Amino acid sequence: xxxxxxxxxxxxxxxxxxxxxxxxxxxxxxxxxxxxxxxxxxxxxxxxxxxxxxxxxxxxxxxxxxxxxxxxxxxxxxxxxxxxxxxxxxxxxxxxxxxxxxxxxxxxxxxxxxxxxxxxxxxxxxxxxxxxxxxxxxxxxxxxxxxxxxxxxxxxxxxxxxxxxxxxxxxxxxxxxxxxxxxxxxxxxxxxxxxxxxxxxxxxxxxxxxxxxxxxxxxxxxxxxxxxxxxxxxxxxxxxxxxxxxxxxxxxxxxxxxxxxxxxxxxxxxxxxxxxxxxxxxxxxxxxxxxxxxxxxxxxxxxxxxxxxxxxxxxxxxxxxxxxxxxxxxxxxxxxxxxxxxxxxxxxxxxxxxxxxxxxxxxxxxxxxxxxxxxxxxxxxxxxxxxxxxx
Amino acid sequence: xxxxxxxxxxxxxxxxxxxxxxxxxxxxxxxxxxxxxxxxxxxxxxxxxxxxxxxxxxxxxxxxxxxxxxxxxxxxxxxxxxxxxxxxxxxxxxxxxxxxxxxxxxxxxxxxxxxxxxxxxxxxxxxxxxxxxxxxxxxxxxxxxxxxxxxxxxxxxxxxxxxxxxxxxxxxxxxxxxxxxxxxxxxxxxxxxxxxxxxxxxxxxxxxxxxxxxxxxxxxxxxxxxxxxxxxxxxxxxxxxxxxxxxxxxxxxxxxxxxxxxxxxxxxxxxxxxxxxxxxxxxxxxxxxxxxxxxxxxxxxxxxxxxxxxxxxxxxxxxxxxxxxxxxxxxxxxxxxxxxxxxxxxxxxxxxxxxxxxxxxxxxxxxxxxxx
Numbered sequence: 001x002x003x004x005x006x007x008x009x010x011x012x013x014x015x016x017x018x019x020x021x022x023x024x025x026x027x028x029x030x031x032x033x034x035x036x037x038x039x040x041x042x043x044x045x046x047x048x049x050x051x052x053x054x055x056x057x058x059x060x061x062x063x064x065x066x067x068x069x070x071x072x073x074x075x076x077x078x079x080x081x082x083x084x085x086x087x088x089x090x091x092x093x094x095x096x097x098x099x100x101x102x103x104x105x106x107x108x109x110x111x112x113x114x115x116x117x118x119x120x121x122x123x124x125x126x127x128x129x130x131x132x133x134x135x136x137x138x139x140x141x142x143x144x145x146x147x148x149x150x151x152x153x154x155x156x157x158x159x160x161x162x163x164x165x166x167x168x169x170x171x172x173x174x175x176x177x178x179x180x181x182x183x184x185x186x187x188x189x190x191x192x193x194x195x196x197x198x199x200x201x202x203x204x205x206x207x208x209x210x211x212x213x214x215x216x217x218x219x220x221x222x223x224x225x226x227x228x229x230x231x232x233x234x235x236x237x238x239x240x241x242x243x244x245x246x247x248x249x250x251x252x253x254x255x256x257x258x259x260x261x262x263x264x265x266x267x268x269x270x271x272x273x274x275x276x277x278x279x280x281x282x283x284x285x286x287x288x289x290x291x292x293x294x295x296x297x298x299x300x301x302x303x304x305x306x307x308x309x310x311x312x313x314x315x316x317x318x319x320x321x322x323x324x325x326x327x328x329x330x331x332x333x334x335x336x337x338x339x340x341x342x343x344x345x346x347x348x349x350x351x352x353x354x355x356x357x358x359x360x361x362x363x364x365x366x367x368x369x370x371x372x373x374x375x376x377x378x379x380x381x382x383x384x385x386x387x388x389x390x391x
Numbered sequence: 392x393x394x395x396x397x398x399x400x401x402x403x404x405x406x407x408x409x410x411x412x413x414x415x416x417x418x419x420x421x422x423x424x425x426x427x428x429x430x431x432x433x434x435x436x437x438x439x440x441x442x443x444x445x446x447x448x449x450x451x452x453x454x455x456x457x458x459x460x461x462x463x464x465x466x467x468x469x470x471x472x473x474x475x476x477x478x479x480x481x482x483x484x485x486x487x488x489x490x491x492x493x494x495x496x497x498x499x500x501x502x503x504x505x506x507x508x509x510x511x512x513x514x515x516x517x518x519x520x521x522x523x524x525x526x527x528x529x530x531x532x533x534x535x536x537x538x539x540x541x542x543x544x545x546x547x548x549x550x551x552x553x554x555x556x557x558x559x560x561x562x563x564x565x566x567x568x569x570x571x572x573x574x575x576x577x578x579x580x581x582x583x584x585x586x587x588x589x590x591x592x593x594x595x596x597x598x599x600x601x602x603x604x605x606x607x608x609x610x611x612x613x614x615x616x617x618x619x620x621x622x623x624x625x626x627x628x629x630x631x632x633x634x635x636x637x638x639x640x641x642x643x644x645x646x647x648x649x650x651x652x653x654x655x656x657x658x659x660x661x662x663x664x665x666x667x668x669x670x671x672x673x674x675x676x677x678x679x680x681x682x683x684x685x686x687x688x689x690x691x692x693x694x695x696x697x698x699x700x701x702x703x704x705x706x707x708x709x710x711x712x713x714x715x716x717x718x719x720x721x722x723x724x725x726x727x728x729x730x731x732x733x734x735x736x737x738x739x740x741x742x743x744x745x746x747x748x749x750x751x752x753x754x755x756x757x758x759x760x761x762x763x
Contacts, residue, residue: 205734339749343741
């Protein structure tokens with residue numbers, strides 16, 4: 001066993017870090033609010049910069065513009081990006097759709113789409129959840145009817161992050177309504193500029209427009225936009241979800257917030273201190289340090305196993321649960337330390353740390369909910385990991 | 392022991408529910424959150440017409456003469472509805488004035504509070520955000536029969552609507568004094584509005600050599616400190632009662648949503664993971680309720696139980712915030728939207744977690760009372 005990085009890994013982390021030093025504004029605290037043009041432009045600029053340096057899709061094979069980087073390197077990349085709260089990561093294209101097309105896509109699809117993901121040109125979004133299909137994803141009702149020369153799509157997708165900025169969407173739609181729920185679904189690629197698509201903003205409880213409702217009304221898409229076989233989209237779609245499920249972003253965000261709190265607590269030398277530092281403050285911060293480091297190691301274990309060719313499904317679920325929970329514990333303690341100031345919202349007079357902890361706490365209420373609720377993850381851990389009986 | 396409501400309390404609860412349902416809609420609450428001052432005035436005037444600010448004021452001063460528990464029953468309903476009005480601020484101020492004020496002070500202020508002519512709000516916290524009265528720095532200099540006050544009070548709820556602030560100042564010799572200071576449209580009293588999660592108007596107020604008659608002094612020295620602690624305890628129990636209302640409402644809403652929401656062909660409430668969440672939410676709300684009413688019942692014209700008040704606030708602060716977060720988990724994505732009302736309850740619960748002292752403050756108080 002060893003718990004440090006190799007020289008090569010360290011070197012990469014340093015290079016990425018100094019790249020971000022150059023790219024991020026001096027007073028950048030993130031997270032990016034992609035509905036703001038300045039933040040979106042920053043996202044695009046960083047994404048193209050990452051692409052230029054070969055980092056955006058470094059885990060892809062050389063054939064598609066990658067560098068065959070190990071899952072470990074990929075996690076180091078994700079950790080550093082999240083620690084800096086930097087935008088431009090593009091997990092939809094690089095981490096989800098790209099690997100799926102490599103496995104299930106046609107030669108033409110790979111040629112057509114992978115290049116523009118690797119260069120950072122095309123923004124993808126993910127059209128999975130529907131108003132009545134959340135945890136129970138197989139119950140989606142959006143229909144794609146084969147009319148002979150194209151598919152005709154009708155239905156509604158919801159909680160679609162970045163749909164308001166995306167060029168393309170990969171979506172699950174029902175292509176055989178008479179089949180079993182899992183068997184009549186197909187994975188399709190949709191140009192967001194197609195006539196009949198309406199993107200309606202949804203504002204989240206932090207007051208930010210991060211996701212959308214996307215309504216499809218008689219939307220035509222070419223037949224060649226089907227990924228994999230007709231009615232076999234569930235397999236391809238779930239593969240995508242496996243790429244999605246890792247807690248490293250949360251573990252890194254938790255570390256960033258914890259370090260910010262430690263720094264703030266130590267450097268409050270104003271005459272009337274807002275943080276009444278006492279022995280228990282240090283103990284609580286130490287307790288959180290343990291939680292965050294444990295979560296981080298859980299995430300790296302997933303990458304280690306992936307690097308050996310395993311599919312660590314239960315471990316990935318564990319990492320998502322512990323990292324989302326650790327982040328929330330850090331944010332909650334931040335609010336506790338800030339006391340009366342903790343509930344001043346961003347933009348308030350007399351706010352401390354720009355009201356950031358409050359906004360983050362509101363925003364990351366979504367952590368234990370999205371990408372498979374933590375309850376669903378615990379079912380996976382219990383049933384697939386511990387092999388507990390289902391009934 | 393008797394855990395039931397009296398006839399009067401049943402009546403208060405019934406009329407509060409009926410009134411709030413009709414006059415304090417989610418739209419009203421949101422518009423007040425967005426800064427609609429007229430909506431606050433309209434709602435508050437209706438509260439005055441119903442006699443609610445007069446509820447715990449003694450009959451000899453124009454009040455109804457009911458007790459703190461009766462008030463708690465009303466506040467629980469207001470908490471469940473989220474109605475943004477200064478009933479807590481007004482009630483606890485009049486309570487402390489009734490307990491510590493001179494005959495003159497009481498006849499001067501209480502009848503006007505009861506009739507809605509004036510509104511008094513507590514202003515205790517300063518820049519360090521500490522609820523410990525002994526940390527008071529705002530200074531008062533005696534000049535003939537006036538006090539000249541200078542200093543800043545932060546996190547004052549409804550300062551924009553209040554005519555007076557019930558505040559603490561430090562005299563030249565270091566003694567504390569509790570004063571009722573007029574603040575309505577006073578050029579020497581500067582107000583700074585804060586963007587506060589509670590969704591009610593909260594401001595900081597700054598006294599710039601502001602002259603107040605010494606007739607407005609309610610208590611000095613140890614009496615002032617005692618009065619300040621009673622104000623904090625009363626505020627804690629009042630907030631706890633509102634938090635009980637929030638917990639109850641959030642449990643009900645979550646039971647309803649998870650029962651109607653189906654996934655995997657069955658209500659999500661039929662899954663054990665969700666049932667356990669809901670069971671814990673229900674337990675937490677009930678625990679808070681018992682501790683809160685035990686504390687409310689301890690308030691009388693002879694005194695109150697500071698232990699019970701601290702226990703209530705510790706439980707209400709921690710447990711009801713947790714109830715709200717668990718409700719978000721049970722609601723999934725829909726409860727994460729701005730459009731859904733759940734976050735209004737969560738914001739309120741978080742804001743009130745620290746108001747009148749957070750759990751750490753009250754744990755210290757309680758430990759102190761235990762002799763540590």
